[in-house]
Amino acid sequence: MEIKPITLTVNGKKYTFMTGDGSIEGVIPNSEVLVKTLRERLNLTGAKDACEEGACGCCTVIMNGDPVTSCMILTVDCDGADITTIEGLENPKTGELDPLQQAFIDKYAFQCGYCTPGIIMTSRALLNKNPHPTREEIGEALSGNFCRCISHYHVFEAVEQVANEGR
Ligand code: FES
Ligand code: FES
Known part of the structure; x- marks a missing residue:
């Protein structure tokens, strides 16, 4: 063995x-x-x-x-x-949330504990590679993250907030 x-x-x-x-x-x-x-x-x-x-x-x-x-x-x-x-997204020194986590709170994009971590990680990976994605690109990136419970408009707004701030 x-x-x-x-x-x-x-x-x-x-x-x-x-x-x-x-x-x-x-x-x-x-x-x-x-x-x-x-x-x-x-x-x-x-x-x-x-x-x-x-x-x-x-x-x-x-x-x-x-x-x-x-x-x-x-x-x-x-x-x-x-x-x-x-x-691992929060700042290890200050404990501050990643700007994307904060944006999910600010824009009421936070959904249930099942889908939200995956949606945030997919969005973070997108923003790391493409800091200013179009709404279409955000939608395409998140096409594998499923939630049938609420609208994804809040999620788009949260990702766009971080993109606009360039963080
Ligand atoms: S809110 Fe999480 S699966 Fe719909
Ligand atoms: S638990 Fe991995 S894709 Fe659903």
């Missing part, structure tokens, strides 16, 4: 895990998905394990600069990855 060490950087902290056969305690099974590792081993419960099939975006985190659905990625394949979860 092969045991392989992997290193992940999550919210700026380095973690080393052993991966391999799931029969050994403490070893991450090769079949474990990233959202489970984040939630159950690192206690980072912001990314939600909702549909578990890549269809809702609730488990979105930023990996190496891109938004990814962490329910569809095996942790064993993340060796060397740099991952940011919703918990």
Whole structure:
């Protein structure tokens, strides 16, 4: 049985895990998905394990600069990855919210605890790459984040507020 060490950087902290056969305690099974590792081993419960099939975006985190659905990625394949979860967005020194989190509050874009972290992480990844997206580009970026409960207009306004402030 092969045991392989992997290193992940999550919210700026380095973690080393052993991966391999799931029969050994403490070893991450090769079949474990990233959202489970984040939630159950690192206690980072912001990314939600909702549909578990890549269809809702609730488990979105930023990996190496891109938004990814962490329910569809095996942790064993993340060796060397740099991952940011919703918990890692605030300023680590001051504890201040990311401007996008603040904009979600200001614009009443905050939705339920399931969909909101994923929507914010997808939007943050978009703004990091494209600081001034058009409404169409915001819509396209968020097309994989589902919420049937309320209108997304508040979300558009929050993302646009940050884009206008250039933050
Ligand atoms: S839980 Fe990952 S996309 Fe729905
Ligand atoms: S799924 Fe979160 S408010 Fe609709």
